[in-house]
Amino acid sequence: MKIDILSLFPEFVQAFFDQSIIKRALDAGRMEMAVTNPRDYTMYRHRQVDDTIYGGGAGMLMMCQPIFDAVHHVLPEKGTRDRVIFLSPAGKTFNQEKAKELYRDYDHLVLICGHYEGVDHRVEEYLADELISIGDYVLTGGELGAMVISDAVARMIPGVLGDAGSAATDSFYEPILEYPQYTKPADYNGWKVPEVLLSGHHANIARWRRKEALRRTLECRPDLLSGLKMTAEDKKLLAEIKREKEDQ
Numbered sequence: 001m002k003i004d005i006l007s008l009f010p011e012f013v014q015a016f017f018d019q020s021i022i023k024r025a026l027d028a029g030r031m032e033m034a035v036t037n038p039r040d041y042t043m044y045r046h047r048q049v050d051d052t053i054y055g056g057g058a059g060m061l062m063m064c065q066p067i068f069d070a071v072h073h074v075l076p077e078k079g080t081r082d083r084v085i086f087l088s089p090a091g092k093t094f095n096q097e098k099a100k101e102l103y104r105d106y107d108h109l110v111l112i113c114g115h116y117e118g119v120d121h122r123v124e125e126y127l128a129d130e131l132i133s134i135g136d137y138v139l140t141g142g143e144l145g146a147m148v149i150s151d152a153v154a155r156m157i158p159g160v161l162g163d164a165g166s167a168a169t170d171s172f173y174e175p176i177l178e179y180p181q182y183t184k185p186a187d188y189n190g191w192k193v194p195e196v197l198l199s200g201h202h203a204n205i206a207r208w209r210r211k212e213a214l215r216r217t218l219e220c221r222p223d224l225l226s227g228l229k230m231t232a233e234d235k236k237l238l239a240e241i242k243r244e245k246e247d248q
């Protein structure tokens, strides 16, 4: 997987490449990431990349030419496994399903970050394959969104996470939240780690984890449960949880 991020603030994005798991994945050659500044491609004087808005309005819009040329530089010939994405509050909201789809269907993502008042609409009309939003709020730029998408996709690449199992149990790999997890000490300020987790009994631990994952989902994100393919055991555990709640 190769991810190109187009940003007027490359240092901001570069800092993300230079840390922790992403840095290790890049160093090990498991993925490639690069940041390109549209300002390096502008044909306008004084490295101009934005201008006032036709018809009036406050602020400046990023112009087409530097963005189109920067995209054509990182993607000279577009194939079916290349995807040009424009980060925009108007896009569909990003989620784990979308991350899976991007990882499965494409080898090269080009993520365009807007800034200022936004981007000339022709980028959306004639350059981007799709728009993605990272939530119903407006940010100052697309950089955080590009990092969110890159991070979520990177975690799916084999070997990027040290322990491949840890991705599979994360919240949202199934539409269910992750069970509570604890580390040492077993007693902190009198708050104890559940006994079963110290028992070494694998079947009991697995049952407890599934039940607590269901409980957390029911409490925090009940909307997810309608999308979960429940086993007979899940249904039994959920019934137990509901009885326990009634008894409280």
Ligand SMILES: C[S@@+](CC[C@H](N)C(=O)[O-])C[C@H]1O[C@@H](n2cnc3c(N)ncnc32)[C@H](O)[C@@H]1O
Pocket: 086, 087, 088, 089, 090, 112, 113, 114, 115, 116, 117, 118, 119, 132, 133, 134, 135, 136, 137, 138, 139, 140, 141, 142, 143, 145
């Ligand atoms: C200040 S915003 C522009 C907002 C634009 N005027 C509007 O109302 O839709 C500047 C840039 O930040 C990025 N951005 C802002 N909010 C975002 C969000 N929720 N998801 C993804 N990108 C976002 C986009 O790239 C956008 O072009």
